[in-house]
Amino acid sequence: MATGRGRLLQQLWRGLQALRLPPGGAGAAPGTDGEAAGFSFRRGPSTRCAGRTTLKQRAGRGGRCEQPSTMHPVSLERMPSEILLKIFSYLDAVTLLCAGCVNRRFYHLANDNFIWIRIYSTAFSPKRSNWKVNSAETTAVSVNSLSAEDKEAGYWKKEYITKQRASVKAALAQVLQPVNPYTGLPVKTKEALRISGLGWVIILKEKNGKEYIMEHIDLSINDSSVTIMWYGKNWPQLATLSTLDLCGVTPVFMDRSKTPSKNGPRWHSLIAKYNLSNLTESTMIGWDRLIRIFCLHPGLLVGLWKREEELAFVMANLHFHHLVEKSTLGSATVPYELPPHTPLLDDNPEYGLHGYQLHVDMHSGGIFYMCGTFRSLFTKKGSIENGYVKLVVISFKNNTEHLPLIGKVGLSWRTDVFDGCIKSCSIMDVTLLDEYGKPFWCFSSPVCMRSSGPSDGPNFLGHTYYVDYVDSEGKVHMELVWIKETEEYFIVSLVLYLRIAKINHWFGTTY
Secondary structure, eight states, X not given: OHHHHHHHHHHHHHHHHHHXXXXXXXXXXXXXXXXXXXXXXXXXXXHHHHHHHHHHHHHHHHSSOOOOSSOOOOOGGGSOHHHXXXXXXXXXXXXXXXXXXXXXXXXXXXXXXXXXXXXXXXXXXXXXXXXXXXXXXHHSOOGGGOOSTTSOTTHHHHHHHHHHHHHHHHHHHHHTOOBOTTTOSBTTHHHHHHHHTOEEEEEEEETTSOEEEEEOOEEEEOSSEEEEEEEOSOOOOGGGEEEEEEEEEEESSOOTTSOOOSSSOEEEEEEEEEEOTTGGGSEEEEEOXXXXXXXXXXXXXXXXXXXXXXXXXXXXXXXXXXXXXXXXXXXXXXXXXXXOOOOOOOSOGGGOEEEEEEEEEEEETTEEEEEEEXXXXXXXXXXXXXXXXXXXXXXXXXXXXXXXXXSOOEEEEEOSSOEEEEEXXXXXXXXXXXXXXXXXXXXXXXXXXXXXXXXXXXXXXXXXXEEEEEOSSEEEEEEEEEETTTTEEEEEEEEEEEEHHHHHHHXXXXX
């Protein structure tokens, strides 16, 4: 219905533009402004004919149709507020929100409580049914009890959007409820991404306050993370930029029966904010003949052209753990805050950590160099050093635990003109589950293998490398050896260092 009315109004508007007659001008009859213009909002097609007939009659009597001395083009902005409110009352919620973005006047008119109270009551008023009324219908407010006069402008718009967002949250929570017992992550994360219409944008902010919003270009979904790419030719100059905001974007109103649209109003949820003021002074993890890449925590990779020192691409790596919540339930300025953690009971605190499970992926461009799961990990209480608990996954001394990396390790990148692969770099996804199978520590981040000199091990003659990762919850240290005969890397040591503060917060202990 809203679409039909929109077409009717569009035809009316085209007719008025063709006539270009001011209210009360040539051919106008006395009366109200709307009547003076010779149109009725409910019968737009007849307006055009009436106007033309009037012009023909004046031309017949006077020989030609005289134009008024001062022309005032007909426009929506010149219409009385009462008429605009009448037009807006026929719009649906999505169209009304879009109309409010036109200018300041339209914004205030589109906040009218009488319009939004009708939309609200239509969407959330209880339905008559012979079945037992459920809790949602019981708590719904009846239409008769709704009030528009004693509320500030925009109150019912906010209420409608809030309730719609709550329904989106409930729908996504239901989809994400089933958990894979082996990974500890939701089984239907990919389905949640699809039905929510979730996408990601980066907002580049200049030092003078100007903003550039860029939609993601490429998206790859991995086993436990997503990799998102932005590239193009119209990057702002790096020297003018101050910050980069990574946001998830979803349609404000989710309709599972329709394909999500990118043209309507969308909700921004801030995931992370990065400082670009001193980008070249941050950690550079690799380079090739065209670009250099810099890593910003958490999980952001920025590529700069070597020659110009300007932006080439941006890559974000997001782990599945709480991905949908972080990308949909925050606001444009405040990230989503995880619910308060209830400490789990540590049944054997004297024996340290036990029964842990680790899943590690190393990949890039859809190619996996490593995909390993390690179960029954443990550490003793005495393995505490410098505020960390040491959890050995692959022991240097046990040759049977050593694992190869498959293929030639490298991080793939691309722009709209060039592409390439930076050797010895990749994306590492880590999912550590506690003894109850709950995600304890999860991240997805670019990493790089660095040379550490010849190995001291008696069974290896190749060159040794290491991979290090550090964040606020722990550290990862991996040692590798290059076997020249087979031309492959072997992981000879993998150790996790878990921060004591994280463990105490998780279990309510006082290690």
